[in-house]
Amino acid sequence: MESQQQSTETNEVILEVLPIKVPQDQVTKKCARNDDPWELLEYKNKTTPWHQLNRSGKIKRVSLYFLKPIAVIFLLYTFICSLSIMGDAFKLLGGKTAGKALSENELLNNPICGLMIGILVTVLVQSSSTSTSVVVTMVAAGLLSVQPAIYIVMGANIGTSVTNTIVSMAQSKQRDEFRRAFGGATVHDMFNWLAVIIFLPLEAITHFLFHISSWIVDSFNVQVNENAEVELLKVLTKPITKKIIQVNKNIITDLAKGNEDAVSESMIKSICDKKEVIVPSVMTSLENVTVAENGTIWDTAVRNVTSMVNVTLVDGAKCHHLFSDTSLSDSTVGAILLLFSLFLLCTCLILLVKILQSMMMGKMAELVRKNINADFPKPFAFLTGYVAIIVGAGMTFLVQSSSVFTSTITPLVGMGLISLDRMYPLTLGANIGTTATGILAALASGSDKFQSALQIALCHLLFNICGILVWYPVPIMRRTPIKLAKHLGNTTAKYRWFAIFYLLMMFFMLPGAVFGLTLAGPMYLAGFGISFLVIITLIIVINILQSKCPTVLPKLLQNWNFLPVWMRSLQPIDNLITKSLSVFKRCCPCRPAINEQRPYAPVERVDTATLTNEQRPYTPVEQVDTAAVTSLNGTMV
Structure with missing residues (x-):
């Protein structure tokens, strides 16, 4: 009896709660790669088949087929216009x-x-x-x-x-x-x-x-x-x-x-279409005039003198x-246009990407990917x-x-x-x-x-x-x-x-x-420039040797662990920036999301002594501290 009670107490195990598998038809897009984020994406088509749509659904789909290309053209045109406006803004800010x-x-x-x-x-x-x-x-x-x-x-x-x-x-x-x-x-x-x-x-x-x-x-x-x-x-x-x-x-x-x-x-x-036009004109001015008669100078007097001169006039229409007609300075107008163009550019890009993602489904995405990224047949x-x-x-x-x-x-x-x-x-x-x-x-x-x-x-x-x-x-x-x-x-x-x-x-x-x-002088430029190039060259050479043939290096240089963390990693700077922006946690993109940090649900203790054989679908596993789980691709680390 005592041994039976002891065995019952030792039957307590830890069960791991596995993540829920999403059905394949509910995935909108799936990366056509294993772990390489640089590979091209394969966009899955999750739209409802045509024969399953009602009349209003068919009308909506046909309308979107025509409206989406028009929207893409309009957004692309607006995007190019925003680039032109941004260029003019920078000219006003720094052209002079x-x-x-x-x-x-x-x-x-x-x-x-x-x-x-x-x-x-x-x-x-x-x-x-x-x-x-x-x-x-x-x-x-x-x-x-x-x-x-x-x-x-x-x-x-x-x-x-x-x-x-x-x-x-x-x-x-x-x-x-x-x-x-x-x-x-x-x-x-x-x-x-x-x-x-x-x-x-x-x-x-x-x-x-x-x-x-x-x-x-x-x-x-x-x-x-x-x-x-x-x-x-x-x-x-x-x-x-x-x-x-x-x-x-x-x-x-x-x-x-x-x-x-x-x-x-x-x-x-x-003034637009400004042109300089030379026009003959009559000019009257006061000049000193010498009065003479029979070669004898009688007097010098100031009188009005009329003469024909060529005058350069600026001709053009008002812009x-x-x-x-603004009274603002060039820098002020440039700053206003820069903010406006950046807002317009980002808006157009976000909408353009969203519409293209909705269009690039199934055969359309495959057609684009094959035509743009495919190579010619050998040879x-x-x-x-x-x-x-x-x-x-x-x-x-x-x-x-x-x-x-x-x-x-x-x-x-x-x-x-x-x-x-x-x-x-x-x-x-x-x-x-x-x-x-x-x-x-x-x-x-x-x-x-x-x-x-x-x-x-x-x-x-x-x-x-x-x-x-x-x-x-x-x-x-x-x-x-x-x-x-x-x-x-x-x-x-x-x-x-x-x-x-x-x-x-x-x-x-x-x-x-x-x-x-x-501006300081060629000696300063040569001193700093040569030192900088030597340091960069040494770092590149050591990095190559560390990855290809580390045994030729001294033990100290086979890795960079002897350096302080801030000299070999951006993580300390990232921590400082994250703390500085902690006030804006909801909008700061620097910190991973909660779900990305903990993709697994917490484990729970189950007393297997009270379970029947049909209620034991898992084999015993070790207890895992999920607070240390920070994998982003759904694997345990």
Whole structure:
């Protein structure tokens, strides 16, 4: 009896409550991968079959079939308009500063300083097309020689990718979408930086871009075409954007040329289609007149004298937009438009992604994924990427902006419809397509410096082509920018504040710091620059050896555990930011959700002595502390 009671007491075990399995037909979308968040998504169709719908359901579905494409076109059009408004806002906020920076000819002769000025100017005006056109105009006017202008257009290549980096932040709500979108945006940055790292010192030493472009210009008899300006997409967006704001971009060019009078002028247009007309006019003025008779001077008197003179008049119609008669400053109007454009951009992106996700179901999603991401049949599969480069160049030429094109396809990467491997050649093509604007500006320059203007435009094109030849044909080189972009995407998905830090660091703080060191003197720049490069190189080499061959390293360097946590991990900074934002727990995206931290229900104790055999579906397991469970993919750790 005593032994039976003892055995009954020892029958108490711990049961694990397993998560509920969701039926397959209730899953709206399922990731077509095991654990790789970068793989394309497979969208499952959970809509009700047609034969099961009633009359109102069929009418609703047919209506949505027609309304959703119209909504996508409208939102895409509004999204492009918001990008144009945001570019005008940045021109109002920093256009004059950019023009003044381009007028510093002494600083521009320094290759690194010219590169940083190109980055800052392009970020301030939010358009590499605008910055390169200004540089081409300065070269055509004889204010800037070709060689320093090459370094500026290299910087413009880097600065143009700031727009799609900003656009990717609109998908920060969903972790995996943000990961893919930020990686798709920064693969453009990685290529541009890697190309500059190779070709900036090479150009400074050998001037190969200068010599090749000079040979091309001298070999081909290219004529000036003052009507070379082409506007394709802008013809559709201008009717809307011109009603909101019109910016006089000629002031940036005037400041770059050294015209100090342009500082006092407003960049907000008040007179449109301004023309200077020379008109003959009659002018009467008081002058000293000498009265003489028979060669004898009698007197000198002040009398009215009438004469014919040519007068230059400014002719044009008054502009009609929201800020044509405003008394606000350029900076105030720019700040208002920047907030409005960012709100409009984020709204359009969120709605666009939602509608596309509802449309990309079943066969439609499969059709899009196969056509965009599929390779050509063997043995022509290697040509797929090069065709994507051509498509990217053509689309960028049509929209006349690499920022618009890359910003449009960035959300599709976040949705999992375009892979990062396909995004990469499309952005390379965008780099080539955006050079068309500079070439057209050179063809329309119509000055005695026409050949120099065309030469700098060709240098921009040759720089991008050389970058593609280095970083795309060879597989190991092609994977380098993609791996770097994936690393940034993974880091941003884990620490979402890192996206803002990256944006400020790469496009503002780093160029500004290098520019400041350049102003301090070449010795300061060389001292800090060489030390920084040596440290970065050592870190990269040690990281490679730690992953590939750690035995060749001293035991201390086989891992980074000897360093303080804040030097080898972003977690302490993340904890500090999370605590600082603890007031905004409900809206802060930095802290994982409760359900993500504890995907399993708490275990409970069950006295198996009171259960029958039919009530014992589980085998005994050990007790698990669910407070330590932080897995996000449904597995125990």
